[in-house]
Amino acid sequence: MPSTLFSKVWDAHAVRRLPNGQTQLFVGLHLVHEVTSPQAFDMLRARGWTVRAPDRTFATVDHIVPTADQRRPFADRMAEDMMSALERNCREHGIPLFGPGSGHQGIVHVIGPEQGLTQPGMTIACGDSHTSTHGAFGAIAFGIGTSQVRDVLASQTLALDPLKVRRIRVEGQLAPGVYAKDVILDVIRRLGVKGGVGYAYEYGGSTLAAMSMDERMTICNMSIEGGARVGYVNPDETTFAYLEGRPYAPKGEAFARARAWWASMASDPAARYDDEVVIDAGGIKPTVTWGINPGQALAVDERVPAPEGLHEAERESVREALDFMGFRGGAPIAGTRIDVAFIGSCTNARLSDLREAARIVRGARVRPHVKALVVPGSESVGRAAEAEGLDQVFREAGFEWRAAGCSMCLAMNPDRLEGRQICASSSNRNFKGRQGSPTGRTLLMSPAMVAAAAIAGEVTDVRPILRAKGEQ
Amino acid sequence: MGDGQESEGAERGVGAPRATEPGGVQGAPPIQTMSDRQIVRVAGRGLPLRGDNIDTDRIIPARYLRAITFEGLEAHLFEDDRQAPGHPFANPAYRGASVLLTNANFGCGSSREHAPQAIRRWGIRAVVGQSFSEIFFGNSVALGLPCVTASAEGVGALMDLVERDPAAEIMVDLDGLTVTAAGRAHPIALAPGARDAFLSGQWDATGLLLDRYEEVEAVGRRLPYVRGF
Numbered sequence: 001m002p003s004t005l006f007s008k009v010w011d012a013h014a015v016r017r018l019p020n021g022q023t024q025l026f027v028g029l030h031l032v033h034e035v036t037s038p039q040a041f042d043m044l045r046a047r048g049w050t051v052r053a054p055d056r057t058f059a060t061v062d063h064i065v066p067t068a069d070q071r072r073p074f075a076d077r078m079a080e081d082m083m084s085a086l087e088r089n090c091r092e093h094g095i096p097l098f099g100p101g102s103g104h105q106g107i108v109h110v111i112g113p114e115q116g117l118t119q120p121g122m123t124i125a126c127g128d129s130h131t132s133t134h135g136a137f138g139a140i141a142f143g144i145g146t147s148q149v150r151d152v153l154a155s156q157t158l159a160l161d162p163l164k165v166r167r168i169r170v171e172g173q174l175a176p177g178v179y180a181k182d183v184i185l186d187v188i189r190r191l192g193v194k195g196g197v198g199y200a201y202e203y204g205g206s207t208l209a210a211m212s213m214d215e216r217m218t219i220c221n222m223s224i225e226g227g228a229r230v231g232y233v234n235p236d237e238t239t240f241a242y243l244e245g246r247p248y249a250p251k252g253e254a255f256a257r258a259r260a261w262w263a264s265m266a267s268d269p270a271a272r273y274d275d276e277v278v279i280d281a282g283g284i285k286p287t288v289t290w291g292i293n294p295g296q297a298l299a300v301d302e303r304v305p306a307p308e309g310l311h312e313a314e315r316e317s318v319r320e321a322l323d324f325m326g327f328r329g330g331a332p333i334a335g336t337r338i339d340v341a342f343i344g345s346c347t348n349a350r351l352s353d354l355r356e357a358a359r360i361v362r363g364a365r366v367r368p369h370v371k372a373l374v375v376p377g378s379e380s381v382g383r384a385a386e387a388e389g390l391d392q393v394f395r396e397a398g399f400e401w402r403a404a405g406c407s408m409c410l411a412m413n414p415d416r417l418e419g420r421q422i423c424a425s426s427s428n429r430n431f432k433g434r435q436g437s438p439t440g441r442t443l444l445m446s447p448a449m450v451a452a453a454a455i456a457g458e459v460t461d462v463r464p465i466l467r468a469k470g471e472q
Numbered sequence: 473m474g475d476g477q478e479s480e481g482a483e484r485g486v487g488a489p490r491a492t493e494p495g496g497v498q499g500a501p502p503i504q505t506m507s508d509r510q511i512v513r514v515a516g517r518g519l520p521l522r523g524d525n526i527d528t529d530r531i532i533p534a535r536y537l538r539a540i541t542f543e544g545l546e547a548h549l550f551e552d553d554r555q556a557p558g559h560p561f562a563n564p565a566y567r568g569a570s571v572l573l574t575n576a577n578f579g580c581g582s583s584r585e586h587a588p589q590a591i592r593r594w595g596i597r598a599v600v601g602q603s604f605s606e607i608f609f610g611n612s613v614a615l616g617l618p619c620v621t622a623s624a625e626g627v628g629a630l631m632d633l634v635e636r637d638p639a640a641e642i643m644v645d646l647d648g649l650t651v652t653a654a655g656r657a658h659p660i661a662l663a664p665g666a667r668d669a670f671l672s673g674q675w676d677a678t679g680l681l682l683d684r685y686e687e688v689e690a691v692g693r694r695l696p697y698v699r700g701f
Contacts, residue, residue: 015691016684020668024681026691028698036584038540047678052685056698064538078538085540119697129583129607145585145611146542147676155681157688160610161665193525194577197606227580229606254701261696293525293580317524410534410582431529431581438533438552 002268005121005234006165006200009140009265013123015157022159028122029139030152031108032059032095034086035412036127040149041089049154051093056156058117059090060098062107063412067375067402070100079413093153106378106404109133109346113217114380116246120235120262125152130346130428132223135232136216137239138265140200142229163230164198164274169205172281176470177463179356180215181348181426181446183207185287185297187219187279188226193295196228199274202267203233207281213242214352221347222428225294234266286462288333289430289444291321296430298333300449300461306330324432325441326420334459336443338424340417341372341454342435343399343447345409345427349377353426353447354385358393360451360465366398367457373400373415375407399454411436424453509673511616514598515643516570518653519560520631526574527581528608532590534582545586546593561594565638573631574601575624579608588612598644600651600660602627613666616675618646626651626658646670 015024030053037059044050051057064079074080090097098104098111105111109130112118120138124131127149134141144158151158170183188195201223208216216233223231233239240259243249250258285299296318298304306329307319322329327336343349343357354376366372374394376382382404385391391401408415409427416436417423423435423442430442443459452462536548554562572591578601579587588611591599599612599619612619622630633640633654642653646667650657662670669675681688692698 012695013691015687018665018677018680020665020672020674022665024688026688026695028695035537039542039585042541049678049682052688053692063534076538081540082538122697127583127585129581131583143583143607145583145588145607145614147585147611147614151614151678151681154678155685155688156692157681159665159677159681161663193580194603194605197577197603224581224607227577227605250701258697258701261701293527320523410529412534412538429527429529429581431527433533433552434529436535438555 002270002272004165004202004267004271004273005138005232005265006140006163006202006230009121009123010162012121018159022161024157025123025160027125027152027156027158028056029112029117029124030057031112031124031126031131032057032149033063033108033126033128034061034082035063036146037089037149038082038085040146040153043150044153051095051153053156054094057095057153058098059086059095060105060108060111061086061100063406063410065100065403065405066413067405067407067415070403076414100403103379106380107346107349107406109221110350110377110381113137113213114246114378116243116249119243119249119258120239121265125158129224130221132229132231133217133221133346135220135223135230136213138232138235138262140230140232143224163200165202166196166199166275166277167202167204167273168277168279170203170207170279170281171205172207174207174281174284175463177286177448177466178284179446179448180211180218182284182287183281184219184222185289185294185444186284188222188295189287189297190279191226191277193225193293194227196223196226199228200230200232201226201228202273203231208233209236212352213238214350217350218347222294225428235262286446286449288449288459289442290325290327290333292324292430292432294428294430294444296321297444300334300459303330303332304328334461336422336459338370338443338453338458339421340423341366341370341450342408342423342425342427343373343450344375344377344407346377346406347428348426348447349375349381351381351384354381354390357447357451358390359469360448360462361397361399361455362393364397364455366454370454370457372398372454373402373408375402375415376404378404408435410434424450424459426450509616509675511618511670511675512647513643513645514571514618515641516597517566517568517639518571518573518630518634518642519566519569519596520573520634521560522575522631524576525580526578528579528584528587529581531579531587532584537584537586542586542589542593545590549590549594568595570595570597571642571644572596572599573627573634574599575627576602578604580605583607583611585611588615588617592617600627600630600644613669613675614677616670618644618662618666618670620644620646620651620660620662622651622658622660629656629658
């Protein structure tokens with residue numbers, strides 16, 4: 001019977017049906033970081049258990065690493081404690097750790113793919129909600145909490161209920177200045193922040209087929225912002241070409257065999273879906289959030305909604321968002337003055353993101369009132385960008401060029417907003433207080449749009465800038 | 473506020489697990505029998521927290537995740553939101569509540585278990601809401617914190633009741649799938665797997681997952697990528 005990638009992967013990894021009706025699912029790759037794992041290792045120790053599959057477990061440090069000065073011990077004692085705990089736990093259990101200075105450290109969702117650890121047909125778990133990123137390779141990848149991290153460490157399995165599958169077909173060509181980030185913000189805007197609860201999102205269509213792996217990762221990354229714990233793209237030639245030659249990818253004849261298996265795991269053409277949505281890529285514009293969840297987004301040439309005239313249910317949430325943001329209903333989002341510009345995060349800190357942003361800033365200057373920083377997603381991304389001279393482009397324009405980490409996406413390190421600052425951010429969440437100041441405000445957008453906002457000092461449409469550059 | 477005291481309401485909660493704090497790291501937990509861990513009914517006072525899409529960054533801001541244990545998290549539950557006048561977690565009338573009432577998509581965002589940990593450590597023993605984010609729901613199950621859904625009308629009626637009378641007793645019955653307050657019963661829903669886990673006391677899944685490890689190894693041997701292609 002024709003089936004989806006989700007069903008094929010699920011069936012291949014199902015161990016047994018548990019007495020409560022849930023499925024015990026084998027986890028093929030477990031990624032670990034410093035924030036959600038120390039308690040799990042302690043629980044393991046307290047119960048006298050060990051790590052079952054240290055060879056299927058890999059760790060890095062990303063959330064708390066300082067991006068300005070990484071000398072040990074870290075200036076923040078709590079960050080140092082977390083780093084040391086991770087080092088101790090990895091040493092004790094024989095888990096490979098990609099630490100700062102190893103040349104391979106970075107945001108867990110950037111380094112998994114970069115190392116070739118993330119592969120099609122796998123189940124991947126990590127104590128982080130943006131684990132959906134790895135679905136870009138045709139893996140079933142999901143975020144888990146600390147007790148489940150303990151479960152995976154101890155048993156290499158999880159107790160789960162299956163998901164329904166919604167196919168999101170995006171068709172057509174994106175206009176210049178419109179990126180994967182705009183596509184996923186548009187999807188979430190349409191389907192809502194809880195529209196994906198109970199679903200895995202399968203992204204497909206000609207737009208996805210034409211996208212690079214970096215772009216597919218941006219899309220899958222934000223599935224969870226639409227409520228979907230899992231998002232994936234069927235593996236294809238683009239996927240296989242990306243993987244070939246990566247450190248942990250199979251080599252030689254094994255690669256050929258792997259490739260055949262990977263291809264066999266893709267959804268069959270006649271597979272049935274629980275739901276299907278079609279989106280016209282040509283209609284998507286550069287998109288910006290105006291509110292306090294990622295679904296509160298609009299095209300850069302639109303106006304912020306006014307609570308009057310909305311349904312009662314919506315009115316309250318729009319009012320709450322407007323109050324927090326200090327925006328007036330009906331005002332255009334373009335022209336909103338920004339204080340900070342952040343290019344980084346597991347959503348948009350890969351080499352292609354930095355290249356697009358650098359195109360915009362080359363030869364321009366960041367407005368004096370804007371603090372602007374670029375935080376590459378990994379040490380490898382940073383090195384590759386430096387080899388192309390992108391760091392110089394950013395520095396000359398007035399950006400700070402930092403070391404790899406999660407940084408201002410969630411502000412667990414010293415990079416954070418102050419007071420009511422407004423940040424144009426290439427990250428994934430605009431929740432109240434997300435960027436480290438309880439009253440700080442976040443506008444999510446593509447890296448190119450963040451770069452444009454840094455230069456203009458305010459939210460601005462990146463398309464005319466690109467057109468002008470093209471005419472030069 | 474956020475004193476983390478065990479509530480009186482929780483004392484009356486049937487089977488609320490009390491012998492150990494989940495995730496506690498004070499050495500080996502005392503031996504518990506299955507019946508200690510069964511959660512059939514939770515009864516106590518309610519705490520109405522209005523609003524859709526309350527995310528885990530609001531429940532526990534990221535700056536409080538800079539720690540290697542869960543201890544003391546309850547002191548920072550809704551730390552930033554609580555600064556707003558009249559926030560229910562800052563309202564002494566609701567101190568000691570054990571049933572949290574929420575609207576739609578509660579617990580969305582980050583997978584941080586710190587969120588349900590902080591809620592449970594504050595004294596909440598069950599959450600009744602319109603809907604929950606999946607990861608938050610799963611994390612809560614693993615802590616023995618039932619999150620049950622009721623209709624918008626049901627949740628609204630409970631919130632109205634508790635706002636009028638904070639001392640009103642709410643009874644969440646996972647067996648009968650009802651929530652009862654002021655003599656009125658509303659139907660609730662709970663995923664069958666989670667319900668069974670609470671009723672049987674097997675919400676801490678690790679033991680179960682380790683039960684027949686040879687079957688786990690067999691699946692590993694069948695997977696081409698585990699074998700090395």
